[in-house]
Amino acid sequence: MSYQFVHMEVYSRKGRDGRNVDFVLAEAARRPDACLHVENPASPEVVFGVDVDEVRRLHEERAASAKATLANGKQRAIRQDQNTLVTIVASHPAAMDLVAKNPSLADEVRAWEVQTVAWLRDQYGSALVSVIRHVDESHPHLHAFILPETPDLRAGSLHPGQEAKHRIVTGGAADGEDGKALNRRADVAYRQALRDWQDSYWQAVGLPSGLTRLGPGRRRLTREEWRAERVQAQAVRIARERADHLQRAGTAFMDRTRAEAAAALAEATQAASRIRDEAIARQRAALRLHDEADARVRMAGRILSRARRDGARVLEAARAEATRLATLGSRIRSLWDGLLRSRLEARLRQIFETEAAAAKKQAEDAKERAAAEVRKRQAAERSRDAAMAAAQALGRERDAARNEVAAIRNAHTYQHQLGARP
Known part of the structure; x- marks a missing residue:
């Protein structure tokens, strides 16, 4: 398997079929009664944001203060069955035992993680409160937790499929369209929105990571056609890695050049500052010497004038x-x-x-x-x-x-x- 896997779900406090916000967070935190499917549970590792316990506290705090606005304009506390938490699971196709043995493959997985977190932050901004890593299952995977920032804490607004279906349904039936046709059109919009969402993830993460969009069976591809697509995706990944390497090298060179230029500029600035200080000191010394010379000239003038007067008196006396x-x-x-x-x-x-x-x-x-x-x-x-x-x-x-x-x-x-x- 070398195709991408990314999946989104929304949960409420009441839940359905026993899967509610509390259970999902307990499973993510590896609480023993919530992860029976894991043979050797290991504590999750925080990749971004806060840990699972903090996600639980933030969710309870916001759910307690969230208000829904009724049709008459009045507000009330949100219902227990309203979806208030968005979760996204992204999995890498590499096997954990191979990742542990192959440093190059481990680097690919780390790069995939970085790209996934970057895509999540670009999609959800500050609503993304946590991304954790699980390493105790067959494949490395990430769990992302998103809390809506709207006053009513409605998670459906962040689910592309549910939001697309909600727009169709609230928009009403078209001319000559009955309720079933409206639902079918809404379901088509639901599926297309999720396809677009997954395409977005593949363009930003899957393709640079060398993953195909889907497996061969889902699109009825032959084995050779799917292998060719996988080779193409791998070639894209290698090209992207080389481009990233060149970019990093170029960035490092630019940083080094900037640092050297900054150091040279700082040294030149210090030298200029020293020269300026020396010039100012010399100018001040020259001004002092000039003032002293002026004082001496004035004193010499006074002495000369006095000498001339004394000489004139002596000459007059001599003449007399x-x-x-x-x-x-x-x-x-x-x-x-x-x-x-x-x-x-x-x-x-x-x-x-x-x-x-x-x-x-x-x-x-x-x-x-x-x-x-x-x-x-x-x-x-x-x-x-x-x-x-x-x-x-x-x-x-x-x-x-x-x-x-x-x-x-x-x-x-x-x-x-x-x-x-x-």
Whole structure:
């Protein structure tokens, strides 16, 4: 057997033929009195949602508060025989003993479970409260429990066959159609809705899992025709597995690339942040240096201004002092020139007086020697010699006087230059 099996039932609290909500949940939970058909019962494994005991509690709580609306608009508690729980059983055709021995087959069963749960969640959303796994029978299978989210907790609204039949019946008979024909049309709608529901499961789960839609006997296929269909389904499963593998590999590569890109981006962001922080720190340091430089420039300006003012004052004082010294030098120069002239005049007078005295003495000597020629000649020669000596001495004194005058003039010129210097 390699075709799919999926089946839906609805149950009420009252039940029928002894099968009610309590019994179904007890069988799922493997209560001993409810699973006599299982040789070695094992506790169910939760695949999705809550365990069986929690399903029971949720069902009792919602059933106790559910209200049905009557034709007159009034509300009342729902009836005990109203279906309030939807169950779905999906079974995989692999034998449990083979699954235990074959890891590859076990992986196929796990993939089938994942796809089944995904299909159930897509079909029923939050109404799907639990999916459990049984591993104590001949084939691995899942039980799904669905609680309607409508105020009246009507499970028939989630059963595609019952809902389709309900729409036909409530819609009334067509022209020329009696009650039996209406029921037949409703039954056809019931069966077609369930076929569509199973087709949906096969498209989403059965075909990707390599399962055929039905067995050969149900569609009157020959053994070869059914084998060909099974091979085709297996080929689809293998193709889907390869596609899934490629998708996982691509996803892993993309995740790895994204992670590497994220790491590179984070590293670049950190580096940029560090560079930005360093730039901000350098900018702040530059601003501090700029402010310090401005302060120093302003201080230097103040010092320069003060130096200029002090220099101007010093220069003005120097100029005043130079003027004063120049005036004093002129006075000193005038006084010195006067002193030099007085000394020169006195010296010249002395020389002239000496010469005059000598000449007078010579004249007197000449008169005295006039009587005696020899004496006069001798006196004249002595006078001549004395005059010559005196003349030589006068020349020397004159040269010395000239040198002294030149020295005084040079000293006066230097003092004048010193006084005129700023």
